[in-house]
Amino acid sequence: MAQPTLRANGVDAELALFECLDEFHQQITQRLAVLKQLVDALGPEGASAAQRAQALDLANWFGVEARQHHLDEERHIFPALLTSADPDLSQHTLRLIQDHGWIEADWVEVSPVLRAIAEGQGWVDVESLRASVEVLCQLYLDHIALEESLAYPEARARMEPARAAALLRDIERRRQQRESREEVRA
Ligand SMILES: [Fe+2]
Ligand SMILES: [Fe+2]
Incomplete structure (x- = not known):
């Protein structure tokens, strides 16, 4: 699956950052479909x-990449929205942060079952796993819809280019480190 492509140069930084975040959402959505x-x-x-x-691939990706995406949003995207004078915007942002907690709570149920499947263990309760995955998919899709329709446009309007460029560099550095690790394993 293609990794987000970055164009962290000068005035394009905000555009490139939010394109990159949208690409992460596409990757999350694609992997949720694979999981289902x-x-x-x-x-x-x-x-x-x-x-x-x-x-195994899904357990590794959601356990690292999706969690990191949530951290990036909580550190760099949401703070400016939480201090907004618009009470609806700050309320919606609190809900998005709470969503991350609910997604994490569901993921800690799904993750060990995926790892058990990966190891060929026979104790897996498939019906329970399907129910947890259904909840995870619904939580994520509603969450992404709210981010893309409200949080991202509002954050982009408030984002300073230097901050956008710094986050892009950070994402790019992590992507290169991940690719290096994958090359070593290959
Ligand atoms: Fe999020
Ligand atoms: Fe997101």
Whole structure:
């Protein structure tokens, strides 16, 4: 799957940052669809080798990349909205932060089950996993819709270019480190 492409140069910094954040949302949405397909396809015979590899990839990606995306938003996107004079905007931002907590709470139920699938363990309760994944998908899709329709446009209007460029550099540095680790493992 393609990684976000960055254009952290000068006046394009805010544009590039929010394009990058939108691309993360697309990646989250695509991986949620893969996760749902995976749990829908699991049967009593256990996971195939391909399903085990997919479970591991999803556990690793959501456990690192999605969590980091939430941290980036809480450190760099939401603070300017929380101090807004518009009470609706600050209220919606509090809800987005609370969503991150609910998503995390659901993820800590899903993650160990995915790792058990990846390891070929037989104790997995597939029905319970499907219910947790359903909740995770709904939480995430509602959350992303609110960010893209309200939080991101409002944050972009308030974002200083230097701050946008700094966050872009940080995202790019992490992407390069991840690619280096993947090359070492390959
Ligand atoms: Fe978020
Ligand atoms: Fe987000």
